[in-house]
Amino acid sequence: MSSHTAIEPSILYFGTPVVLLSTENEDGTFNLAPMSSAWALGRTVVLGLGREGQTARNLLARPDLVINLPAPHQWPAVERLAPLTGRDPVPATKAAGYRFEPAKFAAAGLREEPSHTVRPPRAADCPLHLEARAERIRPDLSGDCVIVETRVLKVHAAPELLVPGTHHIDPAAWSPLIYNFRHYFGLGPELGSSYRTETPREAGVG
């Protein structure tokens, strides 16, 4: 007898960090969209985006973006963006309840801050910003989404996240906001560290 139950879940959002993507609209204004299908491979960040969203459209035409990482306490700002799209009219393929919103920063209650290397602004209130450029965009297997490979050009971190005097993010100071089967979580207590860590803790944890 199997120890597991075979299931047909409607989603497979098994817990990935939320990011807010700033991109440039056709008219020179800026869009801000939450997403959680994002992961890093060296200086490349790979994104999975719905093909019909404003963000995918923007990146196909204007590849500059900022990948803003919110802290766990900012989940209400993320959720304020959740029913919004920068696309007008709202595409028929969007789930019911979506509405067009051209001023997403204001709608989220987040401030814009100029970037150094790209045109879209950073979300000043988020502790980490990755200025980046979309260099390869291709359809996913379903045809409903695109896989976007972005190259990170510049990283900005809130000073309180840094190991003093280094370029290292202190893993004890930073927590991503995790999207876990459509619920928001922060990190729990540290369990241990990799043998490759460059920020060892003096005392062992756990």
Ligand SMILES: Cc1cc2nc3c(=O)[nH]c(=O)nc-3n(C[C@H](O)[C@H](O)[C@H](O)COP(=O)(O)O)c2cc1C
């Ligand atoms: C926490 C969260 C995570 C999301 N993750 C993704 C994602 O990984 N990919 C995606 O295409 N949409 C994701 N969405 C939905 C987009 O935010 C939504 O499609 C939005 O309308 C996109 O905005 P835009 O049309 O202005 O680009 C997520 C939404 C939330 C609230």
